[in-house]
Amino acid sequence: KAGVTQTPRYLIKTRGQQVTLSCSPISGHRSVSWYQQTPGQGLQFLFEYFSETQRNKGNFPGRFSGRQFSNSRSEMNVSTLELGDSALYLCASSLGLGSDGYTFGSGTRLTVV
């Protein structure tokens, strides 16, 4: 079966711009979680969506937002980009039951210049 697909793989943006990242979960999975990975902070939880509803949110500023569509695909948006937003953004897909584990995509590498 197809895995978790993240697009694009790489992005270069300028400070102040905004960016949208996409994640398509495994077919049948209704939960999508987003993470930011940086060398200094490791993997940090951004938010989770289940059946188009945000169920959980991490400690990130309001510039970070997301949404989920009826087909479970999710998008993450970062507005007013800062240099510190440069990171690998990963999404994870699951059934949303909590007991089934998570499958991650290959990530989107965002560089802010």
Place this chain on the structure above:
Amino acid sequence: KQEVTQIPAALSVPEGENLVLNCSFTDSAIYNLQWFRQDPGKGLTSLLLIQSSQREQTSGRLNASLDKSSGRSTLYIAASQPGDSATYLCADSHAGGTSYGKLTFGQGTILTVHP
């Protein structure tokens, strides 16, 4: 606050050695614990998932154990190979509320297996 700690931070071994990676977590009320592998610049590959009711899981040369009472999990890699070189991450999850969809990760163990 839930915290996950991994020891050691880095490990370099010759090919063929058996090795153990350690993971400790502060909140023993976990739902499950998952071990991942990450190659440089890539996403996470799930290795093993241990439910809170289980004591261990095995997949090929990998064996992971879970001891909730002591807040520890170990990943055992038998007969290591250069292809095992990667960063290994453990992460725990908890039930409901502010834990929906959230994994708490350790900082990882960077493993290098040299020929």
